[in-house]
Amino acid sequence: MKDILDAIQSPDSTPADIAALPLPESYRAITVHKDETEMFAGLETRDKDPRKSIHLDDVPVPELGPGEALVAVMASSVNYNSVWTSIFEPLSTFGFLERYGRTNELAKRHDLPYHIIGSDLAGVVLRTGPGVNAWQPGDEVVAHCLSVELESSDGHNDTMLDPEQRIWGFETNFGGLAEIALVKSNQLMPKPGHLSWEEAAAPGLVNSTAYRQLVSRNGAGMKQGDNVLIWGASGGLGSYATQFALAGGANPICVVSSPQKAEICRAMGAEAIIDRNAEGYRFWKDENTQDPKEWKRFGKRIRELTGGEDIDIVFEHPGRETFGASVFVTRKGGTITTCASTSGYMHEYDNRYLWMSLKRIIGSHFANYREAWEANRLIAKGRIHPTLSKVYSLEDTGQAAYDVHRNLHQGKVGVLCLAPEEGLGVRDQDKRAQHLDAINRFRNI
Numbered sequence: 001m002k003d004i005l006d007a008i009q010s011p012d013s014t015p016a017d018i019a020a021l022p023l024p025e026s027y028r029a030i031t032v033h034k035d036e037t038e039m040f041a042g043l044e045t046r047d048k049d050p051r052k053s054i055h056l057d058d059v060p061v062p063e064l065g066p067g068e069a070l071v072a073v074m075a076s077s078v079n080y081n082s083v084w085t086s087i088f089e090p091l092s093t094f095g096f097l098e099r100y101g102r103t104n105e106l107a108k109r110h111d112l113p114y115h116i117i118g119s120d121l122a123g124v125v126l127r128t129g130p131g132v133n134a135w136q137p138g139d140e141v142v143a144h145c146l147s148v149e150l151e152s153s154d155g156h157n158d159t160m161l162d163p164e165q166r167i168w169g170f171e172t173n174f175g176g177l178a179e180i181a182l183v184k185s186n187q188l189m190p191k192p193g194h195l196s197w198e199e200a201a202a203p204g205l206v207n208s209t210a211y212r213q214l215v216s217r218n219g220a221g222m223k224q225g226d227n228v229l230i231w232g233a234s235g236g237l238g239s240y241a242t243q244f245a246l247a248g249g250a251n252p253i254c255v256v257s258s259p260q261k262a263e264i265c266r267a268m269g270a271e272a273i274i275d276r277n278a279e280g281y282r283f284w285k286d287e288n289t290q291d292p293k294e295w296k297r298f299g300k301r302i303r304e305l306t307g308g309e310d311i312d313i314v315f316e317h318p319g320r321e322t323f324g325a326s327v328f329v330t331r332k333g334g335t336i337t338t339c340a341s342t343s344g345y346m347h348e349y350d351n352r353y354l355w356m357s358l359k360r361i362i363g364s365h366f367a368n369y370r371e372a373w374e375a376n377r378l379i380a381k382g383r384i385h386p387t388l389s390k391v392y393s394l395e396d397t398g399q400a401a402y403d404v405h406r407n408l409h410q411g412k413v414g415v416l417c418l419a420p421e422e423g424l425g426v427r428d429q430d431k432r433a434q435h436l437d438a439i440n441r442f443r444n445i
């Protein structure tokens with residue numbers, strides 16, 4: 001691995017030098033183990049500790065197939081899907097790997113007793129498989145996490161609708177929290193030159209998801225002037241949704257849980273902010289009963305902040321805890337767009353407020369090829385910025401996932417894989433200088 005890192009860091013290396021480097025037999029990767037999927041049985045979700053299930057292992061380099069690329073990963077980031085994998089909820093991801101492995105001979109590679117996780121990367125292409133022409137060894141890239149086969153016409157208009165749609169590093173093996181990753185070459189996109197490796201690795205998954213969910217016509221199709229209620233507005237998804245709302249001329253109403261997080265939203269440019277903790281909303285009286293009075297109190301507060309208007313679009317992901325309130329506070333004809341259920345997937349809401357007021361609920365998941373590309377283009381143009389707060393070493397990935405699980409983090413947390421230190425990989429210092437404050441907005445808070 002040292003030779004690979006030296007070649008990547010040498011300004012004199014040519015694509016031919018990178019292509020000629022021998023691949024190592026093994027590399028270091030963050031894994032969960034199939035024989036440990038029951039280790040947290042009987043524990044409450046919050047007590048399942050990713051530090052116990054996440055391992056750093058030496059693993060063999062996978063065989064490279066047609067249309068694929070092996071990438072030397074300089075940095076990656078922690079997404080909540082890696083938290084789900086590490087606590088084996090809502091189900092063990094080994095079932096996904098087994099199912100994928102049954103589809104064809106080459107896919108069997110993914111069905112292993114260990115799962116290399118991680119759905120973001122920034123790095124350098126080492127090898128490409130047969131049929132790959134657009135990318136060469138030496139290219140500096142980021143990878144989005146949509147893995148599709150596209151053999152069925154179902155996905156030909158919107159690649160997220162492919163029946164064999166998988167999230168790389170969650171429903172496939174050989175993910176990004178490792179020194180080497182295996183991706184389909186269609187996942188590759190140019191690394192934004194004004195960002196360091198760890199900054200470039202941070203937005204991918206959440207930025208693309210927020211783009212589809214909020215901006216794309218496949219999601220809420222946000223327009224200028226829309227009041228957008230953003231749960232967790234300084235978190236992974238929310239910090240990008242807030243930026244998209246502001247950049248698109250909408251009015252974000254940011255919900256957070258501390259004065260510090262409120263301050264981050266203010267620094268991004270948001271003005272309407274609700275501290276759900278300070279204002280003490282309790283949408284559930286007990287485990288089974290919601291409190292519509294609390295939905296109303298929340299809606300009243302939103303009206304205070306908007307000058308009497310209700311919400312056009314709710315950017316939903318907490319799920320069970322907030323969904324009833326989200327449906328209630330949406331205006332007549334408005335949209336609730338949801339991509340997750342962090343607090344529970346069995347939602348309950350009063351359907352009278354949905355049908356009588358002609359509201360719509362839209363399910364959204366990651367982003368199609370084109371949406372991921374467009375979301376990355378906005379990062380590359382400096383219109384949307386990474387929200388990286390803290391960076392961990394590969395050895396400390398368990399702690400990083402623990403912090404995300406316990407909501408101790410801000411924005412995104414990064415992981416250095418091959419990069420020996422932070423701040424490397426910047427190729428466009430002029431553009432960086434123009435955006436430095438925004439790039440560093442979440443750092444070390």
Ligand SMILES: C/C=C/C(=O)SCCNC(=O)CCNC(=O)[C@H](O)C(C)(C)COP(=O)(O)OP(=O)(O)OC[C@H]1O[C@@H](n2cnc3c(N)ncnc32)[C@H](O)[C@@H]1OP(=O)(O)O
Nearest residue numbers: 079080081084089090091119145167205209339340365366
């Ligand atoms: C980018 C980042 C994203 C995130 O972070 S998202 C958050 C993390 N992700 C998650 O939490 C999602 C995890 N995934 C899941 O929980 C499960 O993955 C699903 C609930 C999404 C799906 O469940 P499953 O069991 O994998 O698949 P089934 O489709 O329920 O298949 C079970 C059986 O049900 C049959 N079936 C499906 N639809 C129908 C139907 N409409 N009518 C009759 N049968 C149906 C199938 O065929 C199959 O059958 P047979 O077991 O015999 O093969």
Ligand SMILES: NC(=O)C1=CN([C@@H]2O[C@H](COP(=O)(O)OP(=O)(O)OC[C@H]3O[C@@H](n4cnc5c(N)ncnc54)[C@H](OP(=O)(O)O)[C@@H]3O)[C@@H](O)[C@H]2O)C=CC1
Nearest residue numbers: 080209232235236237256257318321339340342343365366
């Ligand atoms: N389907 C898809 O494509 C994707 C789905 N996801 C899923 O979305 C969810 C969020 O991901 P991400 O944003 O990266 O995670 P983060 O933890 O970074 O951010 C989520 C934020 O939501 C807020 N939150 C958490 N629990 C609650 C609650 N019970 N009530 C209200 N607010 C809450 C918190 O903000 P605060 O405490 O400040 O209010 C938190 O910071 C995860 O479940 C993840 O798996 C993520 C990406 C893609």
